[in-house]
Amino acid sequence: MQLFYHTGRYFELVFNAFRRPERFSIYWKQIVHEVDKIGVQSVGIISLLSLFMGAVICIQTAANIDSGWIPAYTIGFTVRQTLILEFCPTIIPVIMAGKVGSNIASEIGTMRIKEEIDALDIMGVNSAGYLILPKIVAALFIFPFLVVISMFLGIGAGAVVGELAGVVGYADYEVGIQYDFRPFQVIYAIIKTLVFAFIITSVSAYHGYYTKGGALEVGKSSTQAVVYSIVLIMVTNYIITQLLLV
Amino acid sequence: MIEVKDLFKSFNGQQVLHEVNATFDPGKVNFIIGRSGSGKSVLTKCIVGLFEVSSGSILYDGREFTSMNRGERKAIRQEIGMLFQGSALFDSLTVLENVMFPLTMFGNMSKEEMKERANFCLKRVQLEAAHNKFPSEISGGMQKRVGIARAIAMRPKYLFCDEPNSGLDPQTSIIIDNLIREITVEYDITTVVVSHDMNSVIEIGDNINFVNKGTIWWKGTRNDILKTENQELNDFVYASEFLKQIRHNLG
Numbered sequence A: 001m002q003l004f005y006h007t008g009r010y011f012e013l014v015f016n017a018f019r020r021p022e023r024f025s026i027y028w029k030q031i032v033h034e035v036d037k038i039g040v041q042s043v044g045i046i047s048l049l050s051l052f053m054g055a056v057i058c059i060q061t062a063a064n065i066d067s068g069w070i071p072a073y074t075i076g077f078t079v080r081q082t083l084i085l086e087f088c089p090t091i092i093p094v095i096m097a098g099k100v101g102s103n104i105a106s107e108i109g110t111m112r113i114k115e116e117i118d119a120l121d122i123m124g125v126n127s128a129g130y131l132i133l134p135k136i137v138a139a140l141f142i143f144p145f146l147v148v149i150s151m152f153l154g155i156g157a158g159a160v161v162g163e164l165a166g167v168v169g170y171a172d173y174e175v176g177i178q179y180d181f182r183p184f185q186v187i188y189a190i191i192k193t194l195v196f197a198f199i200i201t202s203v204s205a206y207h208g209y210y211t212k213g214g215a216l217e218v219g220k221s222s223t224q225a226v227v228y229s230i231v232l233i234m235v236t237n238y239i240i241t242q243l244l245l246v
Numbered sequence B: 001m002i003e004v005k006d007l008f009k010s011f012n013g014q015q016v017l018h019e020v021n022a023t024f025d026p027g028k029v030n031f032i033i034g035r036s037g038s039g040k041s042v043l044t045k046c047i048v049g050l051f052e053v054s055s056g057s058i059l060y061d062g063r064e065f066t067s068m069n070r071g072e073r074k075a076i077r078q079e080i081g082m083l084f085q086g087s088a089l090f091d092s093l094t095v096l097e098n099v100m101f102p103l104t105m106f107g108n109m110s111k112e113e114m115k116e117r118a119n120f121c122l123k124r125v126q127l128e129a130a131h132n133k134f135p136s137e138i139s140g141g142m143q144k145r146v147g148i149a150r151a152i153a154m155r156p157k158y159l160f161c162d163e164p165n166s167g168l169d170p171q172t173s174i175i176i177d178n179l180i181r182e183i184t185v186e187y188d189i190t191t192v193v194v195s196h197d198m199n200s201v202i203e204i205g206d207n208i209n210f211v212n213k214g215t216i217w218w219k220g221t222r223n224d225i226l227k228t229e230n231q232e233l234n235d236f237v238y239a240s241e242f243l244k245q246i247r248h249n250l251g
């Protein structure tokens, strides 16, 4: 019962968020602001994590195939596949769910308990649209860039670390990252990213929007936003993979 | 004028309001008073449409609000200003931007005209000096005044104030009360104040509706209220020893 109730209310909220905006210029301003908050301010952490993940995957792969029978370019190949197929499009959004999702839920939740959302509604502003749509649009726009940046940095870090640690030379690595490259896999990654961007922003906004009570409940909403976002990311990850790659 | 007719409201089968009938006059400060939990906030939220009523009608100058669709309600809402209990200013905007907000959303003015109007409203509440500050940088009383300025920015026909004095000292309360009354009279607004502060009621209450047990138990003017024979209202008005003493001295 609860599940139906929440699902219904979630879709109603998303539907309301996509109603025609009162003033496009104001929504536009909000979108630019959100692109900065959601995207640009996450570049640092995403880059850092990608560098280390690329490095670790490279060394681990090398350690696991320490056999003369497997060609050295396998390392580059594995790093590329791991990053493009899973790490960048799935783990980066999971990290973003923690960073951006909790932020969205607590921001909107605070506005709810301080009656700011009521104030918007009374003025006749579509509060769902004004607060949520810019975040969804901004995330859909900026997430793919973050993920692509992450791919390049991760693969680059693998190359550098492989060389420095002496597990794989640049030349072999380069062969590996070009081996059997299928552009569709990048498209698959971008599709996943877009779906996850939508999940993170809308689910977190949902939890914030329907916060009831006080500061304690805002904290709870924020936690729930992250948990539900991550669970949904993992479930849809499976569904999309099944649909697109099998 | 706002008319409430035979309003019922229940939450999941639990009745909170029943048979509420009330009229709120323009150019007057109309009070909704009552004990905590009596249903004042629910009634107000029903009137402005934040809650759907279970049955009954609400008329804004004869226009039936409860049966309106989204678009029609939006038009009425632009005639409504509301001052919230916690001010509900937007934290991320400055004082001036807060007051300009409804104008930028709905007004068809140029940027200059909007600024002018917002500054005029701020001046009306004696806050023109604070326009560049953020809500967190000003006192509670000032926030209430900004709330009033924002509420009147669109020249509303109807003004709702939810507990305008909560958390304010008696002197600041009187300033806010008088501001509400002056604005009501000056612009001929239908003002509805929700309160349990007897000082404000006596200070500025023109029409008073006493909510008890989910319905309007008593209505009258501020002269009537001090002389009331109604037991429940009496208990409410003369709750403090101080007021009991005054009543005693008045004979």
Ligand SMILES: Nc1ncnc2c1ncn2[C@@H]1O[C@H](COP(=O)(O)OP(=O)(O)OP(=O)(O)O)[C@@H](O)[C@H]1O
Pocket (backbone or CB within 6 Å): B011, B016, B034, B035, B036, B037, B038, B039, B040, B041, B042, B043, B196
């Ligand atoms: N959203 C809701 N769902 C269910 N019951 C509610 C809801 N809002 C209010 N109530 C109930 O309605 C009754 C009246 O509440 P209301 O908030 O209107 O009181 P009030 O007169 O405004 O009190 P106060 O002076 O403390 O603000 C209470 O018993 C409350 O539990």
Ligand SMILES: [Mg+2]
Pocket (backbone or CB within 6 Å): B040, B041, B042
């Ligand atoms: Mg209340």
